[in-house]
Amino acid sequence: MLDRAELLGLFPEILLWDTTLILLVLGMMVARTPARPAAPFVRTVAWLGLHCVLLAIVLVGVGIPITINSIHDILLTDSFTHCCDIFLLVGTAGTIMLIVDHGGRDTLRAFETIVLILLSTSGMLVLISASDLLIMFIAMELQTLCFYVLAASKRDSECSTEAGLKYFLLGAFSSGLFLFGCSMVYGSTGVTNFEELGILALTRSWGVPDPSTGIPIIGILCIVVGFLFKITAVPFHMWAPDVYEGSLTLVTAFFSIAPKIAIFANMVRVLNHCFHDHDWQSLLFFASIGSMILGTVAAMAQQKVKRFVVYSSIGHVGYLCIGFAGGTTMEGIQSLLIGLLIYLFMTVNVFGLFCAVRPVRSQYLGDLGVFGKLHPLFAITFSLTMFSYAGIPPLAGFCSKFYLFFGAIRCGADVLAGLGVVTSVISCFYYLRLVKLMYFDLPGEYMIPPRLDRDNSIVLAITVACITLMFLYTSPLFLVTHYMAMGLFAESGVGFSGSVA
Amino acid sequence: MVSTPTVAGAVLGLAIQLYCNGMRKLPLMRHPWEHVLFMGIGAYAINELVAWEYRTEAALEKKKAELLRINKNRPVESLPRIF
Numbered sequence: 115m116l117d118r119a120e121l122l123g124l125f126p127e128i129l130l131w132d133t134t135l136i137l138l139v140l141g142m143m144v145a146r147t148p149a150r151p152a153a154p155f156v157r158t159v160a161w162l163g164l165h166c167v168l169l170a171i172v173l174v175g176v177g178i179p180i181t182i183n184s185i186h187d188i189l190l191t192d193s194f195t196h197c198c199d200i201f202l203l204v205g206t207a208g209t210i211m212l213i214v215d216h217g218g219r220d221t222l223r224a225f226e227t228i229v230l231i232l233l234s235t236s237g238m239l240v241l242i243s244a245s246d247l248l249i250m251f252i253a254m255e256l257q258t259l260c261f262y263v264l265a266a267s268k269r270d271s272e273c274s275t276e277a278g279l280k281y282f283l284l285g286a287f288s289s290g291l292f293l294f295g296c297s298m299v300y301g302s303t304g305v306t307n308f309e310e311l312g313i314l315a316l317t318r319s320w321g322v323p324d325p326s327t328g329i330p331i332i333g334i335l336c337i338v339v340g341f342l343f344k345i346t347a348v349p350f351h352m353w354a355p356d357v358y359e360g361s362l363t364l365v366t367a368f369f370s371i372a373p374k375i376a377i378f379a380n381m382v383r384v385l386n387h388c389f390h391d392h393d394w395q396s397l398l399f400f401a402s403i404g405s406m407i408l409g410t411v412a413a414m415a416q417q418k419v420k421r422f423v424v425y426s427s428i429g430h431v432g433y434l435c436i437g438f439a440g441g442t443t444m445e446g447i448q449s450l451l452i453g454l455l456i457y458l459f460m461t462v463n464v465f466g467l468f469c470a471v472r473p474v475r476s477q478y479l480g481d482l483g484v485f486g487k488l489h490p491l492f493a494i495t496f497s498l499t500m501f502s503y504a505g506i507p508p509l510a511g512f513c514s515k516f517y518l519f520f521g522a523i524r525c526g527a528d529v530l531a532g533l534g535v536v537t538s539v540i541s542c543f544y545y546l547r548l549v550k551l552m553y554f555d556l557p558g559e560y561m562i563p564p565r566l567d568r569d570n571s572i573v574l575a576i577t578v579a580c581i582t583l584m585f586l587y588t589s590p591l592f593l594v595t596h597y598m599a600m601g602l603f604a605e606s607g608v609g610f611s612g613s614v615a
Numbered sequence: 616m617v618s619t620p621t622v623a624g625a626v627l628g629l630a631i632q633l634y635c636n637g638m639r640k641l642p643l644m645r646h647p648w649e650h651v652l653f654m655g656i657g658a659y660a661i662n663e664l665v666a667w668e669y670r671t672e673a674a675l676e677k678k679k680a681e682l683l684r685i686n687k688n689r690p691v692e693s694l695p696r697i698f
Binding site: 470489491492495565566567568571572574575576578579583589590593594596597600601603604 | 627630631632634635637638639640664667668671672674675678679681682
């Protein structure tokens with residue numbers, strides 16, 4: 115039986131599940147009426163979904179971030195999960211706000227898209243709070259199963275169907291590998307709870323005689339590979355370009371934002387709580403190097419907008435993995451969280467811009483040329499986001515890269531920091547190429563830029579404000595990430611040493 | 616006397632509304648009451664942010680002291696034995 119505190123901690127998840135069920139039933143009832151057009155109903159469902167997510171943000175925000183172990187210690191709520199939940203819900207709300215207006219367009223006809231987004235978000239909330247290998251796997255599967263359907267949601271498109279199928283096959287393989295790792299860990303230790311695994315790892319690293327055979331390295335590596343697949347880190351990124359390109363732009367936006375927050379949060383929890391011996395460190399080290407290099411080199415050759423964004427995202431995953439360079443230190447975790455939050459704002463902004471120009475032909479990078487001439491404010495916003503992605507001061511992207519590299523140097527990973535700087539400089543070439551395309555190249559054909567809808571313009575305004583002002587007023591960013599990192603270390607039982615702030 | 620966060624928030628709110636109208640290719644001062652509304656929301660949000668910052672700083676200091684105390688008195692034998 116749940117007590118009051120446990121129930122309050124689970125309110126956001128329960129709210130999302132209830133809304134999902136209600137919207138599904140409502141959709142079934144309305145969809146049976148043939149006279150009713152689909153588009154306005156999708157818009158209504160999107161509005162209801164958005165309000166549900168905003169209510170969930172309020173529920174999480176007003177709650178006190180105290181440490182609660184719920185349902186026989188399989189879920190853990192603390193200050194770290196509290197803030198990660200807010201990041202995730204903000205990212206989801208941003209994505210749904212981009213979707214609302216698209217309800218009336220041809221690209222998004224099915225109300226199930228919103229329902230699946232809400233259902234996968236609830237899975238991600240559970241994933242962030244997961245404190246047990248089994249519940250972690252179940253939450254990850256709940257999220258991923260929704261993603262398979264979302265990827266194939268453009269039913270009359272061959273590319274979308276291919277994307278869904280490809281994602282399903284490779285996702286099933288990675289889930290199998292992940293489960294295999296979990297079963298190996300359970301087989302050799304007899305426990306699945308993070309806290310118990312952490313105590314076992316501590317006794318081993320402190321030289322206390324180990325009653326069991328210890329945690330097998332191969333099991334840990336299988337789990338880490340499962341994580342790397344989900345965050346599209348090299349060499350497990352192969353599925354991402356095709357899946358992201360084949361899916362709807364709005365679904366691609368959701369894939370690029372929400373799961374990365376949930377998986378990174380869970381990854382930090384697992385690696386910090388359970389596996390302190392850093393057997394996984396070299397794997398993440400090489401994944402980070404590979405992602406930075408491949409993301410930079412491959413993005414240069416892209417002509418299509420979505421593929422460009424995907425490779426850019428792979429490069430940023432490489433930068434974020436630098437946060438794990440020194441194992442799980444306070445500096446590393448804090449810089450990772452700073453990078454993740456800034457990545458969230460930049461990605462919402464860039465997809466907001468792409469969604470805004472979706473009605474006109476904007477599949478190729480060359481099509482963006484028209485906006486420099488006909489919509490100067492759009493061009494300025496796009497340029498600011500590209501400068502931020504490139505890490506040029508005084509924008510938020512610089513802040514993110516600076517603290518990631520600074521954290522790596524503090525942890526002794528000078529190679530990663532040096533390579534990060536080199537790849538950042540190279541990446542400036544293709545980010546600035548887009549700015550050149552808009553301002554200096556003549557477009558192939560002129561077209562009337564579409565008028566943005568209200569929701570999209572508000573999302574763009576807020577994200578642009580964050581990108582430009584975060585560098586000037588960094589203390590809230592530092593405080594929240596420091597608070598989260600400290601909450602994580604307080605719960606892990608491994609103590610802490612110093613901080614960036 | 617109006618405080619700095621209030622002014623900064625109001626300016627930010629106004630800028631956001633002007634930007635929204637600019638992006639939508641509408642007259643910048645269209646529906647002026649929306650500008651006032653956004654200025655109010657901005658001022659409230661920034662004041663809340665500053666208040667939250669003070670609260671979080673205090674909570675952090677408390678947590679830091681607690682963790683340092685735990686770190687100092689952490690013998691290996693104090694670990695719970697589950698195996």
